[in-house]
Amino acid sequence: MLTIGKLGDAAGVKVPTIRYYEQIGLLPEAERSAGNQRLYGCKALERLAFIRHARDLGFTLEAIRDLLSLSDNPDQSCAAADAIARSQLVEVESRLARLTALKSELERMVVQCAGGKIADCRVIEVLGDHSLCATDHRHPEAEARQ
Amino acid sequence: MLTIGKLGDAAGVKVPTIRYYEQIGLLPEAERSAGNQRLYGCKALERLAFIRHARDLGFTLEAIRDLLSLSDNPDQSCAAADAIARSQLVEVESRLARLTALKSELERMVVQCAGGKIADCRVIEVLGDHSLCATDHRHPEAEARQ
DNA sequence: CTTGAAGCTATAGTTGCTAGAGACATTAGA
DNA sequence: TCTAATGTCTCTAGCAACTATAGCTTCAAG
Ligand SMILES: [Zn+2]
Ligand SMILES: [Zn+2]
Ligand SMILES: [Zn+2]
Ligand SMILES: [Zn+2]
Numbered sequence: 604m605l606t607i608g609k610l611g612d613a614a615g616v617k618v619p620t621i622r623y624y625e626q627i628g629l630l631p632e633a634e635r636s637a638g639n640q641r642l643y644g645c646k647a648l649e650r651l652a653f654i655r656h657a658r659d660l661g662f663t664l665e666a667i668r669d670l671l672s673l674s675d676n677p678d679q680s681c682a683a684a685d686a687i688a689r690s691q692l693v694e695v696e697s698r699l700a701r702l703t704a705l706k707s708e709l710e711r712m713v714v715q716c717a718g719g720k721i722a723d724c725r726v727i728e729v730l731g732d733h734s735l736c737a738t739d740h741r742h743p744e745a746e747a748r749q
Numbered sequence: 750m751l752t753i754g755k756l757g758d759a760a761g762v763k764v765p766t767i768r769y770y771e772q773i774g775l776l777p778e779a780e781r782s783a784g785n786q787r788l789y790g791c792k793a794l795e796r797l798a799f800i801r802h803a804r805d806l807g808f809t810l811e812a813i814r815d816l817l818s819l820s821d822n823p824d825q826s827c828a829a830a831d832a833i834a835r836s837q838l839v840e841v842e843s844r845l846a847r848l849t850a851l852k853s854e855l856e857r858m859v860v861q862c863a864g865g866k867i868a869d870c871r872v873i874e875v876l877g878d879h880s881l882c883a884t885d886h887r888h889p890e891a892e893a894r895q
Numbered sequence: 896c897t898t899g900a901a902g903c904t905a906t907a908g909t910t911g912c913t914a915g916a917g918a919c920a921t922t923a924g925a
Numbered sequence: 926t927c928t929a930a931t932g933t934c935t936c937t938a939g940c941a942a943c944t945a946t947a948g949c950t951t952c953a954a955g
Contacts, residue, residue, distance in 0.1 A: 606921095608932065618933085623912060638920045640933055653877045659887045660876070661851050664911070674873045681870035685862050688872045692855040695848055702845045705807050709838040716831050724827030726834045727820045730806070731799045741805045752952095754901060764902085769943060784951050786902055810942070 604642040607633075614651040621651065629654060629668060662691055704740035711737060750788040753779075760797040767797065775800060775814060808837055850886035857883060 611618045624630045625641075630650060633641035650671065657667045666687050673684045708729075716725035729735045757764045770776045771787075776796060779787035789797075796817065803813045812833050819830045854875075862871035875881045 656879050657876050677868035681867045684872045695852045699848045706841045721827045722823035726830045730803050
């Protein structure tokens with residue numbers, strides 16, 4: 604059995620984060636020691652590693668919640684899980700497209716500035732006027748966090 | 750003079766967002782009409798458009814605050830503004846690198862799944878085990894939002 | 896003159912944590 | 926065995942950058 608600190612070390616997750624996951628129901632309530640400290644077995648470690656890895660791949664906690672509940676009954680079809688992954692892929696692709704546009708606009712700004720006074724600064728100038736941009740990089744929709 | 754709604758339409762910013770920007774001091778307190786409604790001139794519109802454009806390019810409100818105060822005294826050197834833009838570029842490049850890795854891992858997962866039961870689902874399997882990944886896509890550091 | 900849209904303030908919620916306070920538990924060294 | 930240093934407990938508040946709601950007032954069109 605692992606204490607919360609050991610579990611965190613093993614899974615690469617900070618202690619308050621583990622407690623947070625328990626609080627929102629992503630991890631089941633842990634067993635407790637005689638002194639009321641949480642104790643975890645290897646099932647909990649696996650579950651936490653799953654969460655951690657999915658977070659690293661950019662899935663939201665809501666998506667992870669669904670993935671976990673899917674993985675809890677292994678006889679079902681995996682279509683739903685695959686759909687979640689595919690939609691995460693679409694999300695990542697759209698962010699990638701936008702970031703690529705941002706990068707090129709930022710590069711243009713930085714390269715074009717001759718480095719004089721603010722009044723002549725290309726960075727300030729472009730920020731004030733999107734028509735100076737080469738691409739349409741604007742926020743297409745509310746973009747997810749991470 | 751524009752009301753807050755017209756200003757928002759003109760700049761592509763929602764009304765509550767404008768009030769929020771005023772609240773946090775990014776926009777100066779607006780003049781008010783006899784009936785206590787905010788009124789804006791074209792200086793405010795320019796400032797808001799600047800904020801909006803910088804947000805679209807991924808700058809944080811803190812960076813934008815600095816950029817605005819720089820642009821308020823045009824005789825200074827633009828080195829500080831350029832530095833902010835360059836550091837934003839570095840930030841975007843690092844996010845781009847990570848998203849690229851995520852994309853390839855997600856593609857691998859999705860492609861490799863034959864689509865049977867959860868027990869055999871490659872998506873679930875990979876999520877549970879990072880050693881099945883081809884790249885090291887893990888969160889290098891706390892990554893900014895947007 | 897009435898009605899509906901737009902504006903006002905203030906507060907709370909979102910996501911995914913992170914930080915702090917103050918109290919209890921456990922463990923290693925003297 | 927005592928003690929000091931960690932580790933853990935709960936609870937609350939804070940972060941970015943908004944967004945939503947409630948309950949009110951003001952404005953513009955017909
Ligand atoms: Zn410059
Ligand atoms: Zn632009
Ligand atoms: Zn599958
Ligand atoms: Zn991985």
